[in-house]
Amino acid sequence: MSVKIGIDLGTTFSAVAIYDKTTQMPKIVKNQYGNHITPSVIQFCDDGEIIIGDEAKEAFDEGDVGCVTAFKRGMGDNQPYAFYKGKGYSAEELSAMLLKALKEDTEKILNDTIEEAVITVPAYFFHKERQATLNAAKKAGLKVRMLINEPTAAALNYGVNHWRENAVIMVYDLGGGTFDVTLLQMGNHNEIHCLKTMGNHILGGKDWDRALVHYLIQLIYSETGEDVKKDNQFMNELSGNVEKIKKDLTKAKQVKIKLRVPHYGIYETIITVEDFENLTHSLLDQTVTLCETILKESQMDWHQVTDILLVGGSTRMPQVSKYLEKVSGHRPLTQVNPDEAVALGAAIQTILPIPKYEKLQAGELKSTPTRFKAGLVKKEQSLTHASAIRVKDVQAHALGIIAVNAEGTHYENQNIIPANQEIPVKCAKKFQYYTYPNRKNEVDIYLLQGTKPILECEILNKYVISGIKHKEDGPTIIRIQYSYDASGLVHVQARQEDDQYDLPIREEPIDKDISRFGQPIPQEKITQEKVSVLFVIDTSGSMAGSRIDEAKLSIKDFVHKLKGKNVSFGILAFSSSITPIQSLTENRHKINKSTDSLDSGIGGCGTSADPFPAAQKIFESVKGRKIIIVLTDGDWYGMEPEPTVTAEICKKNQIEIIAIGIGESNLEFLRKISSISEKALKINEKQLRQSFGNIAQTIHDSSHTKGKINREYSSVDTWDAVDE
Structure with a gap:
């Protein structure tokens, strides 16, 4: 037998959950110490032993210099995140150690093997960070079912017990090292639609800690004259202390701090909630700015948000919910445990189908982003079992x-x-x-x-x-x-x-x-390849009037748009006979003047003269890229050999043919004479200038070849x- 697990791989703490088939609901798997969360801390000991989790966190709080934390912030960077005894460890390697410890601990607790895992990542993680997470899991011996965005996982868990059709949820996810904000809407058929996601993958609770550390360093220096920044052991101990100070300030209005300062002795001071909030208000403001940006880009405002869901341990800071309520008018929800919601949602995803990823296909289907749909928010209900829910997620980055x-x-x-x-x-x-x-x-x-x-x-x-x-x-x-x-x-x-x-x-x-x-x-x-374009224009009687007029305007637009020094143009008219109008020239004034001389009836009224042999002769001594643009408005007849045969000879001589038809032209014939059949066009005369312009741009783009x-x-x- 084997199990599937959901893992919240966090910056400060990590958690593991499974889907309980008996209750049809997810549940947290306690670690070996009976705790619901495991500190994301690794301790390198002098004897070579590596300790991970609760014991390593205790050592970190005591200032052990061999402890490493917050390595999630370095994911995707192959450079060493930490060094111990001269050996460097990347964030990916450190994450692999943590994941392996979580895997082994969970298998021991459950007395079962792990079949596969769903691992959560910040919604704003880039490809490199996601790939590094996947690599770390493989190194840890985990088969990854899929990665899921943390806010989406939290919304899954919330939706199971608090489903309200048409409700719009803002997931405010402030973890130890990252911040995400995601807008979701509960649709019909138990579907959660992600509308938009944004974030900052280097903004989190650790920045609140860092602000407090910086404040205390300055305070110590101003009052004792001691510069403690260079003392690694003291700095490690201070880092452990500020996390406790931050937690104490969630329950008390002030905290008394006692520190043993090197070369000074015991230093005491008091930090108030007001002090802490003033120090970190700019950080909180950054998160709210992102919240308001995501609303603006979704063409929504705060009153259309029905729920604000707080996720991540750092949302326990009272300033978060207080500030959000002030700017939004909504009191953030407290129905979920911010430390556990993400892991529980990942566990739900283990039993849900994975959206199909298809290989390259010929057919194309248009897709648009999911958009907010206003509707009456229905009464809250609990779903009978978590497997009934579905989620449609989005990617954060273009x-x-x-x-x-x-x-x-x-x-x-x-x-x-x-x-x-x-x-x-x-x-x-x-x-x-x-x-x-x-x-x-x-x-x-x-x-x-x-x-x-x-x-x-x-x-x-x-x-x-x-x-x-x-x-x-x-x-x-x-x-x-x-x-x-x-x-x-x-x-x-x-x-x-x-x-x-x-x-x-x-x-x-x-x-x-x-x-x-x-x-x-x-x-x-940048050297532009030599390009020669020959316009082969049908001048039979049926081209009279607006058709020949649009053809002349289209040629002039084409010449204007195809910029470059190494471009030459020529014009060949065909009808009952072949009439050279302009030999190849780089003189744009000359080609425009020759274009004016085009008219229907040149060379006769029918379309019985094959232009390809004459075009091939024009290109005989020409070097570089050679292009024929054919414009015709009807069938060609009475030609021997068939023009499809002479067109093939041109192609074999590396002359490109682009065929454009208007009026009664035959699309199948145009495809046969074109170098690329799907690029043959049959259009109306009003579309001529745009089509010629697109072709000119394409030729220009593909002809600048060197250094590009x-x-x-x-x-x-x-x-x-x-x-x-």
């Missing part, structure tokens, strides 16, 4: 790539998946990639999380797509899928054109110096919603 702006002058954060989309969520995008024979064809992608300028965001690793097969006739299409899974982890997949197999992707660390992403791109490092991160494009960017 996902983007580092790209080059349209002008090629700066790097920019190109948003792919906005923040607060329901997870799992995925977005597939396509881009053109030019391959070369006998060369390693690879694409580098830099992913980041956040919406701010690049250097203010969390930059993930570099993802290198390899194994791209060389294509002789023009560019290949790479389809890349970016996604968040149910645990909020980022995934990248890529396929080439219609291939059914994923391309290999390896992750590489980013350079230590990433300052270049915030600086202008040196123009000497590949810029993606898609004719239609679509969102995939993943159903349960």
Whole structure:
């Protein structure tokens, strides 16, 4: 037999819970000391023994220099978080030690083995911190069912006993090291919908402790002249003391402090609740600012919030509920234990289905963020069993790539998946990639999380797509899928054109110096590929009037938008015969003047002359990228050989063909002559200028090749919603 557990891996304390099949409700698993929570403290002893939990916390309170705490704040950073006897330990390694101790203790208490675990993380954790949590669990010998956001877990636990359809809950989660605020709504069918989440992963109760430590250091120095900052043992002892002072101030109006100051003796002072609140008001204000920001971004205000749920041990400070009630007009709820709610919610998630995460597919479904829906709040009820509840969670951070702006002058954060989309969520995008024979064809992608300028965001690793097969006739299409899974982890997949197999992707660390992403791109490092565009325009009689007029305006707009020194343009008219209008030229005034001379009836009234052999002849001695843009309004007839055959010859000579049809043109024919069948267009004449403009932008973006991160494009960017 085996069990599934929920783990609240906290900065200050951790807790374990299971789902009791008899009561159909979650319950806390007490540790070996009979306590509901276990201190997240590790003690390295001189004899090599490592002590974790309650005993380590006692040693920490006594000032033992071998104790390590609050390492959750260092998750995702591979640098050593703590050193002991010259050996460095990362936060991930320390978390693995703690998780292993929790696992072994729980198995001993339950007299059973652990099958898998749901582990909680701050909602505002980035991918690296989530991945580090997952890595730590694996090192501890735990199979992870999924990661769940702490506020969501708390809401799960609260909802089981206090279900009110349409109620809007603000989860205010102030732990020892992190702060999250999440808005949720109880929907019908026992569903909890996360509306939005925000937070600060380096703001928590430890900052209240730090403010008090700093105040006492200054007070000691001003009254005794002793600078105690350099005495490690005293500082450790003081750190342990302030946590107790903070707790005592939740019950008393003032606390008398007695400290043994090195080289001075016993130092005594009194700290009042008012002193403490004045010291830390700015920290509390930061949390409330985030609460008001999340309401504003959700287009809501305080009166639409029905419940404020306090989670995390630091919410026991009276100033928290007092200030929240003052700004919101709501008295925060006290129905849940802030130390246990998150672990209990994680235990509920162990018996709920995991939202499906699907692989790359051809079909696309649009998805939008969950939004607040006003409705009458129904009477509170208890659910018969916790398995009846469902939760739809969101990811806190937008996902983007580092790209080059349209002008090629700066790097920019190109948003792919906005923040607060329901997870799992995925977005597939396509881009053109030019391959070369006998060369390693690879694409580098830099992913980041956040919406701010690049250097203010969390930059993930570099993802290198390899194994791209060389294509002789023009560019290949790479389809890349970016996604968040149910645990909020980022995934990248890529396929080439219609291939059914994923391309290999390896992750590489980013350079230590990433300052270049915030600086202008040196123009000497960007060379624009030579581009030659030949407009092949149908001038048969049916193009008379508005059609030929729109065609001329579209060509001029195209020439204006496709900026660059190495771009040339030409015009070839076809109808019953072929008429060269303008040979390839870089002179924009000249091409615009030639465009004015286009008219219906040039070369005859029908459409029986194949333009591709003439176009191929024009490109014979041309180097660089060669593109034909065909515009036609009807069927071609009487051509021998078929134009599809001559079009294929052009493609084999690495001439790209983009076919655009208006009027009575045949879409299937346009697809056959195009280099990329899905890029063939059949539109009305009023859409011509926009379509030409989009093509010009795409050519511009994909032609700046040197010293540039590949810029993606898609004719239609679509969102995939993943159903349960």
